[in-house]
Amino acid sequence: MTGITRLPHPEPADVALTDVLFALSDPARLEIVRELAAGPLTMAECGVTNPDLPKSTKSHLMKVLREAGIVRNEPDGRRRLVSLRKDELDAVFPGLLDSVLAAD
Amino acid sequence: MTGITRLPHPEPADVALTDVLFALSDPARLEIVRELAAGPLTMAECGVTNPDLPKSTKSHLMKVLREAGIVRNEPDGRRRLVSLRKDELDAVFPGLLDSVLAAD
Numbered sequence: 001m002t003g004i005t006r007l008p009h010p011e012p013a014d015v016a017l018t019d020v021l022f023a024l025s026d027p028a029r030l031e032i033v034r035e036l037a038a039g040p041l042t043m044a045e046c047g048v049t050n051p052d053l054p055k056s057t058k059s060h061l062m063k064v065l066r067e068a069g070i071v072r073n074e075p076d077g078r079r080r081l082v083s084l085r086k087d088e089l090d091a092v093f094p095g096l097l098d099s100v101l102a103a104d
Numbered sequence: 105m106t107g108i109t110r111l112p113h114p115e116p117a118d119v120a121l122t123d124v125l126f127a128l129s130d131p132a133r134l135e136i137v138r139e140l141a142a143g144p145l146t147m148a149e150c151g152v153t154n155p156d157l158p159k160s161t162k163s164h165l166m167k168v169l170r171e172a173g174i175v176r177n178e179p180d181g182r183r184r185l186v187s188l189r190k191d192e193l194d195a196v197f198p199g200l201l202d203s204v205l206a207a208d
Binding site for chain 2 (some may be wrong): 096099
């Protein structure tokens with residue numbers, strides 16, 4: 001056993017558009033999504049652009065993003081690997097994530 | 105004088121993407137935006153798909169949408185006319201409103 005819990009992930013089709021928009025509407029959450037657009041990161045690497053973020057706050061941000069179907073957060077050995085569910089989101093809400101990531 | 109106050113409207117360029125996403129993240133606000141996608145409506149006509157909405161709640165929803173640069177709310181004689189600032193938003197956040205309006 002790894003000691004790292006598997007977390008639940010909704011199917012994007014089961015997530016309301018408003019939940020996705022809400023998850024993206026916070027600057028700290030949006031910053032993490034931007035970081036993940038370049039590729040998966042370990043939980044420890046997420047939020048490097050926001051180093052003063054308390055660990056408990058970061059855990060909560062990641063939970064909101066996961067529950068909105070925006071990120072996948074999976075055990076990877078002793079670490080957690082976080083990835084953007086871009087293809088899945090694109091299938092349900094075409095163009096949404098691209099337009100958000102393209103904006104400054 | 106008409107007795108109807110002119111309200112302030114931000115330039116879309118002055119609005120943060122996160123404010124726009126937040127304004128769209130509420131089901132009642134998003135429903136009004138969908139109604140306005142077909143064309144301008146009077147304040148009285150806005151929210152017809154949600155007839156039980158208290159007037160004070162509706163005023164607040166409209167204020168959030170206006171302050172996020174999503175709608176224009178202008179005196180028109182004795183009425184208020186509300187319109188979606190689609191072209192202006194499209195210029196600042198290309199594709200965002202279209203992807204939101206296209207989603208179910």
